[in-house]
Amino acid sequence: QVQLVESGGGTVQPGGSLRLSCTASGLPYSIYTNTYTVTWFRQAPGKEREFVATIRSRSSGSRTYYHDFVKGRFTISRDNEEKTVYLQMNGLKPEDTAVYYCAASRGLLSSSVYNGAQYDRWGQGTQVTVSS
Numbered sequence: 806q807v808q809l810v811e812s813g814g815g816t817v818q819p820g821g822s823l824r825l826s827c828t829a830s831g832l833p834y835s836i837y838t839n840t841y842t843v844t845w846f847r848q849a850p851g852k853e854r855e856f857v858a859t860i861r862s863r864s865s866g867s868r869t870y871y872h873d874f875v876k877g878r879f880t881i882s883r884d885n886e887e888k889t890v891y892l893q894m895n896g897l898k899p900e901d902t903a904v905y906y907c908a909a910s911r912g913l914l915s916s917s918v919y920n921g922a923q924y925d926r927w928g929q930g931t932q933v934t935v936s937s
Contacts, residue, residue, distance in 0.1 A: 807831045807841075807926045811907050814931030817897055821935070825892040827907030827928055838885040839863045840911045845881065845892045846921055847903035847933075856919040857905070860890060870918065874900075897935045904930040 813825040825845070829837050844859035858881040861868045869881050878896040883889070890907060908924035917923040 807837070807909060809907050809909060809926055809928035811905065811928040811931040814905065814933045816934040816936060818937050819898055819935055821897050822893070822895045823897065823933060825894065825905055825907075825931060825933075827890045827892075827909075829888040829909065829926075834886050834888045837888050837909075838883070841909045842911070842913045842918055843883070843890040843907060843909045844918055844924065845890075845905055845907055847901075847905045848930075849900075849903040852903075854906075854921050856921070858892060859918045861915075861918070862911070865915075894933070897933075899935045902933060902935050904932050906930045 808830050809827055811827050813823060817823055840862050842861050845857040846854050847857050848854040856872055857875055858871045858879055860881045860883050880893040882891050907928045909926040910924040913923055
């Protein structure tokens with residue numbers, strides 16, 4: 806059974822950077838890389854969960870997509886052998902403060918990657934706080 810563990814959260818000043826990691830266990834890296842889409846979501850206090858960025862499986866071309874509010878600031882990438890997906894966050898703003906979750910699933914249509922309800926594997930979340 807696939808399990809996801811996030812790390813890398815913390816507190817930074819506006820304009821600072823963090824790198825989040827999402828590491829999978831419970832299956833061979835080849836299967837994980839070739840079949841799983843991995844996505845970062847976030848949820849701020851009092852707000853709904855929202856899509857941040859996704860990286861498709863290798864079989865779907867490893868394409869990446871970003872929400873407009875992070876384009877040019879965040880980068881999602883994948884270390885296949887380590888079964889880890891990273892979210893490099895630069896130029897952080899106070900409005901980026903949230904709990905960040907990674908999620909993974911197989912067989913997602915491109916139109917479904919933005920919908921958290923389509924994912925069957927979730928990490929525990931890591932807190933990101935941007936404050937001066």
